[in-house]
Amino acid sequence: MDHRTVGDLMTHHVVRVRPDTPYKAIVRKLTEYEITAVPVVDGGGRVVGMVSQADLMPKAAGLSAASARPRPGPPGGRPVPETGAKAEGVRAADLMTSRPVCARPDWTVAEAALVMTERNLGRLPVVDEAEVLVGIVSRGDILRVYLRDDAAIRSEIELDVLWRCLGLSPSAVRVRVSQGQVTLTGTVEADDAGVLPVIGRLCRSVDGVVSVQRRVSCLRTGTESTAASGTR
Amino acid sequence: MDHRTVGDLMTHHVVRVRPDTPYKAIVRKLTEYEITAVPVVDGGGRVVGMVSQADLMPKAAGLSAASARPRPGPPGGRPVPETGAKAEGVRAADLMTSRPVCARPDWTVAEAALVMTERNLGRLPVVDEAEVLVGIVSRGDILRVYLRDDAAIRSEIELDVLWRCLGLSPSAVRVRVSQGQVTLTGTVEADDAGVLPVIGRLCRSVDGVVSVQRRVSCLRTGTESTAASGTR
Structure with missing residues (x-):
């Protein structure tokens, strides 16, 4: 479970x-x-802005300050600087988004992905405590966790989630992984009934898992607990 | 002036x-x-959707249908399908934006750039009359027109704009181009006073021009007609 x-x-x-x-x-x-x-960095290497292809496009569109319509910002974010002003810009300072959202190196993948999704950002500059640029993380970097091998995902679920974390016997729950899609089948002891609500969520948090289909029943009641694809 | x-x-x-x-x-x-x-194409090669990295991110963010907030669409565009639904998606049909905005091969660069800017789209699939996919054009492809050599821009302005289109003598207006930024200096005959309002706009429409600074005066009145950078 090392994310x-x-x-x-x-x-x-x-x-x-x-x-x-x-x-x-x-x-x-x-x-x-x-x-x-x-x-865009200042003389001290501190991030003062970001310029994206989107910021450069108004000029290619032949827009001008007079003709362009302002674009609304992402929900909760700063409004996007006026398209017309960007169409007239000739250097980074005119074109950039000032004080962009930055990430820290110790953020989890999910934290970065959440910020990028909610703000609709393609990449985040990564800065240290002094706001100095130390890296950049893109959607492509984040999505690369899904390239993880099915066998590695299966092994982590069997060993870390089911055995070490939940204390389930390897024979109780069978794990199949195909294209990152996990299917759990089997039967747990009555004493282990408490794991049923969390087993999907724990498996879902393993790097590279696309979805979890849970078909695990509990021995005492015999009631099968199933859930649709993607259950957490 | 072949765009x-x-x-x-x-x-x-x-x-x-x-x-x-x-x-x-x-x-x-x-x-x-x-x-x-x-x-995303159907069996006949017709475009039925687009899947972008942004569509794949909600899953990496650990969002679910219950937790995610819907994202507003671009102005005038279709609303963006619900982030939560995309977080649960396991195949292209669940994740894609259906019936995306498509371009045609005969669109000008400015037309494509305008649609991409107004809808905030990173690329457009290009389709023929039967909606069959024939290509794709990205912001990067569009912006490549600005890599054009300064000498080529200058030559096109001198020959096509000033001489062939406006009938101005090569000695009347001097053209300097640096980093795609055009500066026009000189004096035109009184008979040519009519060109002053359009000269900037015509130069601005030349592929690769970033801005136009016009310092051209008219002989009869002696009034210098100048305009700030980016004037069209």
Whole structure:
């Protein structure tokens, strides 16, 4: 049950620009490194903004301050700077989102994923206590946990979740994993009935698990406890 | 003044998935091809949806149908399918945005950029008259027009805009281009005073132009007509 952290998944050597980097030099950097956004840092390496492909698009769309409509921000987030102003921008400081949401290296994958989902952000700069850039984590980095081998997932569920955490005998619950989708079948002792509500949630928290289908019954009552795919 | 079209910039060989492709296989495909989204096609090659990294994130965030908040859609666009439902999804059909906005190969770069900016979309599948997928165009493809060489931009402005289109003598207006930023200086004849309002707009429409600074005066009145950076 050792979850990977942002520090484990992030890219350490981060391409960056300065506030006075020109528009065309930003496009060149994004293209050369095949990235979709770049942090803007000050002289001390502190993150002062992010410029993404989306920030560069109003100019390509031929928008101007007069013609563009402002774009609403993500729920709970800062409003997105005016599209028209970005269409007129010629350097990073004009184009960037100021004071972007940053992650810390000790955040869990789920924490970073939640922030990125709720704010609809494609990547988070990762900073230390002094706000100095130490890495960047993207949706692609987060999703890579799902590339984990089915056999490794099965082994972690059998050993860490069922045996060490819940104290269930290996013969009681059978674990099958296919494409990250877990199916649990078997029967537990009456004394172990208490595990039934949490077994799905614990399996779901294992890195790389896509869904959990639980078909585990309890010996005393004989009542089978099943749940649909994705049960936690 | 031959503007590049979506057909010129799009990727022709498009990675695609089917509605029944499992979650993990989609993650593997996005990672393997280093892409952020993939079209979902039916048996006839027609686009029925798009699955992006953003659609896959709610699961990594540990969200469920019960816990997730719905996300508002882009202005004028369809509402984004419920985050919770996506967190439970195990195949493309559960995760995708149905009937996504598609482009046509004959769209101009500006048309595609406008749709992507207004709807906040990272890429558009490109389809023919029968809705069959023929390519995909991303923000990165669009922004590549800004990698155009300064000398090529200058040459197009001098020959196509000033000479062929506006009939101005090459000696009248001097063109400087640096980092895609155009500066026009000089003096035009009184008979050519009519070009002053449109000269900036025409230069701005040349592929790869980031901004236009116009310092061109008219001979008769001697009044210098200047405008700030980005004037169209």
